[in-house]
Each structure stands twice: as structure tokens, then as C-alpha cells.
Amino acid sequence: MDQYVTLIATAAMGLESVVANEVKELGYEVTVENGKVIFDAPVSAIPRCNLWIRTGDRIKLLVGEFDATSFEALFEGTKSLPWESFISEDGQFPVIGKSVKSQLYSVPDCQAIVKKSVAERLKLKYGLASKMPETGALHRIEVAILKDKVTLTLDTSGSGLHKRGYRIDQGEAPLKxxxxxxxxxxxxxxxxxxxxxxxxxxxxxxxxxxxxxxxIAPGFNRDFASQGWDFVKDTYWDEAFEEAEDKANYDQxxxxxxxxxxxxxxxxxxxxxxxxxxxxxxxxxxxxxxxxxxxxxxxxxxxxxxxxxxxxxxxxxxxxxxxxxxxxxxxxxxxxxxxxxxxxxxxxxxxxxxxxxxxxxxxxxxxxxxxxxxxxxxx
CATH class of the missing domain: 3.40.50.150 (Vaccinia Virus protein VP39)
Structure with missing residues (x-):
């Protein structure tokens, strides 16, 4: 049976309902919050959503959430999450971050702690004595802290979804x-x-x-970060691209x-x-x-x-x-x-x-x- 994950389609302010409708059209039930649309779906939804969402900014995978008011709590909370389910032994995992109205306000420190914590978890799970090699596929982690609530996600898209791959030139103020x-x-x-x-x-x-x-699926002519992830099977991508080809109406x-x-x-x-x-x-x-x-x-x-x-x-x-x-x-x-x-x-x-x-x-x-x-x- 296909593993289920929690996904987040991020949205520009005022467009949450538009993005939500797109996710619903793909067959998934959603919860709408400011700037994001949250939904549980099988792993096969990662290719489908990246290919088909026209109005969202990115598709993120929610790894976990917890409260933290100290660096120790941030470290332990991060370490308790199942990173090995998503990041392969050789995977790269840079960390980006943001913090708003939180006691942990130093973003560089938060990034460094999350990085160290994930590395320790992965080394333990993969039985590695030295540091992680990080020579494989890119798994970009985001630590976002809002009012002491920590949200940790992986970016499945890579480049933002607005980058369809067709814009070879533009004017001074292009519309996304x-x-x-x-x-x-x-x-x-x-x-x-x-x-x-x-x-x-x-x-x-x-x-x-x-x-x-x-x-025509808007992501049909580009690549995505999660195409290199082990747990997102190649067959899922093949099926998603086949679906996109089958649904295109080139005779319209x-x-x-x-x-x-x-x-x-x-x-x-x-x-x-x-x-x-x-x-x-x-x-x-x-x-x-x-x-x-x-x-x-x-x-x-x-x-x-x-x-x-x-x-x-x-x-x-x-x-x-x-x-x-x-x-x-x-x-x-x-x-x-x-x-x-x-x-x-x-x-x-x-x-x-x-x-x-x-x-x-x-x-x-x-x-x-x-x-x-x-x-x-x-x-």
C-alpha cells in the first residue's frame, strides 16, 4: 500500500482558495490556512501535484511540528522525527529557516542546530561513524518557527513552481x-x-x-527536486507524466x-x-x-x-x-x-x-x- 504523507502547497496571499481548488480537483481533501493548503495524500501525489498545480508556489512535505523555546528542545524535537524515511544515506540536506515572534529568534543558530540534529539521527539510523557524505540527491529542509511552534518541511519542488521552463526572456516587470x-x-x-x-x-x-x-500540465517541461528521492519511486513519476500526456487535449x-x-x-x-x-x-x-x-x-x-x-x-x-x-x-x-x-x-x-x-x-x-x-x- 502506498505510504501517506502530509503535503503543503504554499500560496501567495489571497490565492489560497484558488490553490485549494486545484488540489481538490486532483482528488485530495484540504485544510486552508494563511499562505498554505495542507492535505494528506499518498507519496504518488508528490509527482502529480508538482506537475499539475498551476497557482501554488511550492509543494512541501511536512516532516513534523512541535513547540520549542530552547535550543535543546529544538534539537531533541528535530532528532525525534523520522528523517531516514525521506533522506537517503548519501542525501544532501541543507537547511534554510525563518523565525517570527519566537524566543528562538536567531535563524542561523536554528539552522545549525537542525542540521546537526538531522545528521545525528541519520548517522545513527544508517550506522555511520563519520559525518554524512551528502553526495546524493538534494533534500532541502526548512525550519519555520512561529510563536515558538516549530514546523519542519522538505521542499519537493526545487525551483519554484512558477518556473515552468518556457520563459527564455522577459520584460522589466514580468508577471509570475x-x-x-x-x-x-x-x-x-x-x-x-x-x-x-x-x-x-x-x-x-x-x-x-x-x-x-x-x-497541458504546467510542470510538464521541467524537473523537480524529489525526482531524485529514493522513497518517491520512479514508477510514480512515470505514471504522473503518463497521466499528464493522456489528459492533454492538443486538438482543442x-x-x-x-x-x-x-x-x-x-x-x-x-x-x-x-x-x-x-x-x-x-x-x-x-x-x-x-x-x-x-x-x-x-x-x-x-x-x-x-x-x-x-x-x-x-x-x-x-x-x-x-x-x-x-x-x-x-x-x-x-x-x-x-x-x-x-x-x-x-x-x-x-x-x-x-x-x-x-x-x-x-x-x-x-x-x-x-x-x-x-x-x-x-x-
Whole structure:
């Protein structure tokens, strides 16, 4: 029978429910806390979650939790956990850490104590007299202490899940792939609807839309740290990749357009799309937003327009919002979703949003303005 573990899908602030829904769609029951989604699952879920979670930051394995107000308690609590169940005899196990509102506030000291404690446990279990060789697969340990509660995890992902492997170039302020996927998940867009990003930058939103539209696993073209772990069997990875291939719908037709005023951004977007294996699925155009022409009904605008951090001329930004608003007033069947830190967006767009959601784009506090179109034709 497959061993069960406790996994944590970490989430950006405000996106916990989106990540939770993705985990539920994979068949696992969840508990949602600030910044994380916790669930018990078989070990085979480690490959599946790393391959399929579009909006989470990492998949961590919970090794254990306990209270500690002294370094001795930290050492003994760490040593009591079954590290040998997860770290092989030659495994590398660097330790990172953080501490918030705790008596054990020195993070370097906490890291060193956890490292020593894990090493002692492993040496005892593997019958080693000298230090651990640490020549094998990477098992990065995190010690996180919050109000004297210690949480010890292993990072199964390696590089963050936003690193899909397709971004070969980018602009000055790229939108994370996980955030772009979340913006799409927060809409009711379906792949048979037209979708346009008129401020596409390096193409992240259209590319993520194409991956969602054809149900392509976002982690399909990259590697993960836990692929080298002994207890995560190769057969689990093989089965997960086979599942991803079987579920992909490469025949799904898409109507996705990415446009930008900068011709270099269009060139970059095309290169990133090719790297993602999407070929010509997205139609890329160099143009100003005021030249946007909508030929069909029941479409979607989903975009991350420039704001102060990327273009210093606020009048230019306001004019772009005004141009977009003027166009969309003539297309009431279209839904519009805009993420921006520009506080006067609604004023210049010319209409109050149907709904507004606070999100953080990296460390930038933004609003996600949502305008729901009135569908025509019974769709």
C-alpha cells in the first residue's frame, strides 16, 4: 500500500482558495490556512501535484511540528522525527529557516542546530561513524518557527513552481506564471471563448491560457527536486507524466491573442510560446490598445497593464485605460479582468468594476478589477 504523507502547497496571499481548488480537483481533501493548503495524500501525489498545480508556489512535505523555546528542545524535537524515511544515506540536506515572534529568534543558530540534529539521527539510523557524505540527491529542509511552534518541511519542488521552463526572456516587470494562471482561474473563461491580452509583455497570460485551454500540465517541461528521492519511486513519476500526456487535449482549438505596443515584447512572447511547445496556438500582434478590434462576441480581456513601476508617465497609463474603456463599452458581451496597482483605474476606464479583489503581484499590492459581460446567443 502506498505510504501517506502530509503535503503543503504554499500560496501567495489571497490565492489560497484558488490553490485549494486545484488540489481538490486532483482528488485530495484540504485544510486552508494563511499562505498554505495542507492535505494528506499518498507519496504518488508528490509527482502529480508538482506537475499539475498551476497557482501554488511550492509543494512541501511536512516532516513534523512541535513547540520549542530552547535550543535543546529544538534539537531533541528535530532528532525525534523520522528523517531516514525521506533522506537517503548519501542525501544532501541543507537547511534554510525563518523565525517570527519566537524566543528562538536567531535563524542561523536554528539552522545549525537542525542540521546537526538531522545528521545525528541519520548517522545513527544508517550506522555511520563519520559525518554524512551528502553526495546524493538534494533534500532541502526548512525550519519555520512561529510563536515558538516549530514546523519542519522538505521542499519537493526545487525551483519554484512558477518556473515552468518556457520563459527564455522577459520584460522589466514580468508577471509570475503562477499569478497569471491564478488570474485566469479567477474568471469563468473557457477555451472555446476568445481571449485577448492587450498588454501582453513577455506573453505570460496568453501562454498560461493556452496551457489551461489544452489541459497541458504546467510542470510538464521541467524537473523537480524529489525526482531524485529514493522513497518517491520512479514508477510514480512515470505514471504522473503518463497521466499528464493522456489528459492533454492538443486538438482543442483556441482563440487567444496577445498584443503589445513594443515589438520587442512580441518577439520575446513568440519565443517563449515556442519554448512552451505551443507553436502558433497564440496569435501575437504588435499594436496599441486603441487599435484593438473585437470581431466576435462573448470574449474575455485578461491583462496586467503597465503601472507606475514599469512606465513613469502616469498620463500615458491613464490614456491607455481610457482607450480600453471606450472600446469595451461598445462590446457589452465581453468580460474584462484587469490587475493593476494604478489606484485611479476605474476613473480613467470610465466604469466601476462589478467586483474587485485585492492581490499581491510579488510585493506590490494590486487590485483585480472584474467586469462581467452579458453573454449573447445563449452561451
Amino acid at each position: 506564471e503562477t499569478m497569471a494562471a491564478a488570474l485566469l482561474k479567477l474568471t469563468n473563461w473557457k477555451p472555446d471563448y476568445p481571449l485577448i491580452d492587450p498588454f501582453c509583455g513577455s506573453g505570460t497570460i496568453p501562454i498560461e491560457a493556452a496551457l489551461i485551454g489544452q489541459n 482549438k483556441l482563440q487567444i491573442i496577445g498584443s503589445d505596443v513594443d515589438h520587442n515584447m512580441i518577439k520575446i512572447s513568440k519565443g517563449n510560446a515556442r519554448e512552451a511547445g505551443l507553436g502558433d496556438l497564440v496569435d501575437w500582434k504588435q499594436m496599441q490598445v486603441k487599435d484593438l478590434f473585437l470581431r466576435k462576441e462573448n470574449g474575455y480581456i485578461i491583462s496586467n497593464p503597465p503601472y507606475g513601476e514599469r512606465i513613469g508617465d502616469l498620463k500615458e497609463i491613464a490614456a491607455m485605460h481610457k482607450d480600453l474603456g471606450a472600446i469595451m463599452r461598445d462590446h457589452p458581451s465581453w468580460s474584462v479582468y484587469i490587475i493593476t496597482a494604478f489606484e485611479d483605474f476605474e476613473k480613467h476606464y470610465g466604469q466601476k468594476a462589478t467586483k474587485k479583489r485585492k492581490l499581491f503581484n510579488g510585493f506590490i499590492r494590486t487590485d483585480y478589477y472584474q467586469y462581467f459581460g452579458k453573454k449573447v446567443g445563449g452561451r
